[in-house]
Amino acid sequence: MIQRMSKYSFVIYHREYEEFLLALRDLGVVHITERNNPKEVDHLKAMLDRRANLVALRRTLADYLPEDMPEPKPLPTISEEAGEAAVQQLEHDLAQRSKTLSSIQLKRQEIAEQEIWGDFDPAQIERLGEAGYRLAFYTMPATAFTEDYQAEYDAIAIARNGASQYFVRLEQAGTSPAPDAEAIKPPTHSLTDLHNDLAMLEQRLEAESEALRATALDRLIELKAYDKLIDDDYMLGAARLQAVGQADDKLMLLEGWVPAEGAEAMEQALAQTGYYYQQVEIVDEDKIPILLKNNFFARLFEPITSMFSLPNYSEIDQTALFAPFFLLFFGLCFGDGGYGLLVFVLATIYRIKTKDGKDMARLLQWLGGGACVIGLLMGTFFGVTLGYAKAEDYFLNQDNLMKLSVVLGLIQIFFAKGVAAYKIKVQRGVKYSLAPFAWIAMLLGLGAMILLPRLELELPAFVPYIIYGIVGVSALVAFFYNMPGKNPFLNFGSALWTAYNMASGLLGDTLSYIRLFAIGLTGGILGGVFNQLAVEQTEGLPWLVRVPMMLLILLVGHGLNISLAMISSFVHPLRLTFVEFYKNSEFEGGGKAYQPLKK
Structure with a gap:
């Protein structure tokens, strides 16, 4: 769900502008409308470069941090001078170690060249x-x-x-x-002198590495605190650029956005300071920031939404709509209950031990748990076909799995078209959404007319007539009222073009979902192949040799299979979401994330 936003204008006396920005930063809820690009200002661009350097230094410093990291503590306050001193000292230490490492490499090369001649x-x-x-x-x-x-x-x-x-x-x-x-x-x-020089350099390298390890944790805290300081300064500097001067620049006009549920608290806080503000009307040209608010389950999939694009303010947040499908598709692509259980266990351990990344761990728990359940239903556990899945009439055998993939594809596609129709209703009105809803009703009715006779169900005699009526009325609306207020012939021509696109697109989109069956089946078969290799290739060997060899084949084989399954199980559900689902739901995207001015 997209949170509602309120738009505000602020008018500030130019001498109080800096103080006002500090007050807004303390409130931490106002997203300032960007009129000028801060990346085009030299000193702000330099701040971004310094932050990028800090990220690189922290990445390098990670090699020297202790394995058992202590619980994170609030970052200390640091001055710019102290931050720069910490950066320079760390860069000096790293450069010195790099220089010693280069000397070792050159010395080893010199030894290799001289060993030919002897000592x-x-x-x-x-x-x-x-x-x-x-x-x-x-x-x-x-x-x-x-x-x-x-x-x-x-x-x-x-x-x-x-x-x-x-x-x-x-x-x-x-x-x-x-x-x-x-x-x-x-x-x-002499070769002896060269070896002695190499030993001295290696001792120096170890001493420098030990010195880095001894100070790594303190340096990391300093770098994080300095990065926080630069980030705050950058946000404040970017905010300074966004005001428009009025009355010979004596007054500064600033616009911002506040979540509707927090607007009243912001007004009460500013009322006490005496600054002038006014809530103004939102116009179509406004680029409204996007803040998503979902339940505990859908919130886990918000990073997937952000990977493609945030929705714009006028449409629907589809995170909660594709999340169950993504979970189901992930499990079908994984195709093995044992692999899913392993992902769930590892994600649980990671969630317990990690300080950061708990949301990703929760997502992996859901995905792994879902893959475990679906894999058990598919009848495989670490490549072993379970007994109940060997029956020819098992409801999730290979033939039924392919049919299930196609049915799931049709369900998601029609659901997406329903989302698109509802979005048109919200954006343009009921009469413009009648034709999209009519297309869905007509296609479902035609499908029922084809399938019901084959199912040999005993239905009341009037049911087929009701279906015929629905199909007929839907066809009239779809073909003659798809462009309200336009010429009927223009409506009919537009409907023919829509019918052609829908027929060709629906077939191609539906066939894309067969990949769920193919990828899941491949993973299960490969797991069984590695099990078979472990047994057959070690047959005849003594047990003391056979058991380690079997374990090695199983470990390498299943490890490779799990890695491929993880990649496939993310990539293909992402594709089905971003291509098939988003296309049929007419997802627009282009939203900019809500980023309030705050510390």
Whole structure:
């Protein structure tokens, strides 16, 4: 449900404008109408950049936080100077650690290059140079390094690495370099010294990491408090831009929105301060902020609504309307009671242990619990087909599941068309909604005329005539009153076009729901395949070997299957919701979230 909003105008003396904004921020209920984009103002854009940097730092800092986080406490008040100092110190510590890590990587690369030559003292090479000799280091293709080459050029083989041969020569001053070979710069440190340097760098890295771990929690609190400070300053700075100067800018005119249920409290609070306000009439051009208010179940699905778009103020919040379908479709796509039970258990554990994200944990509990129930009805539990599901006449066998998917699709599509008709009634009036409702009644009546004879039900003789009457009246309304006040021929032409679109669209939309049957069936079959592999591929092995191998196959196989099932069970219900349901319910969207000025 979309909460009703009240629109207010505020007139403030320019010298009191800052004080007035602080008063509004303390109230925390007024969504200020945005006339100017704060992202186009340099100092406000800089605030957003600083917040983005804080998010990146907190993400990096997460690697150093303790596993058992303490209960969150109210954030302390922090000044901008203290916040910047905390950021700079953390950036310095992270940069220092990154520098040490780079030095370790370079040192390891240097060791890998020198290990080919072995461990020796470079001072000996210097003494050879003082005596007039030079120990030259070379590499060349191993195929060219023959015995004749070694004998002719006094080449001493050191090591072979893949297709390359490494060798040395003792050369006097003026001696020509070894032909067909690439000279390599002689090492300047012994392998022992390099390993010692590496050990020192690794000790330094561990000390720097330990220092970060020791201060990570305090740094995180400082970053959160600083982020809160910047957010408050940004909200206040953005609010300053939205007023329109009046009377040579002596007066500031500001517009805002307040939820209708909280408007009276806001008026009483402002009445005590002496600021002028007036509730004004909402016009069609207004971009009214959207605040959703749903029951405990539908509220869990509001993030799914926000993923696509919030509804605009003139239409219906469809969160509570698609939520039961989404839960059902998720369970059908999951297709296994054991997998659903696992999701429910893990979500419950996460909800108990987590400090944040409890709403997501509750949603996963509902989805996992629903998948468990539906999976048991489908007759699979961790890939094992349950006994009652093996009967040929079981009501949820494969044939019936496909029919069920199509029926569910038709139910949701017709329900969506009913929502669209009701929305037209609310937005434009009853007479404009008669044709949409007539189309639904006509299609349902035609369906009843086709299905009832096949069901062989004993119905009173007058029932078919009632259905014929409903279909006839609905056809007249749908074909000749779909555009009230227009020419009947124009109505008829429009109805023919609507009939064509509805026939083609209804078929395509309904077939989309077969994916529920296909995906759920695939998940159950794959689970059974992994069970079969675990048994058959380890058959004949000793029990001490067979049991670990079976567990490994089951763990990897079912883990992969659950991962695929989770992705499919979210993606395809989302598609059916955002494409089929939203299209048939004529969802418009485009709403902007209600964001009051507050701390």
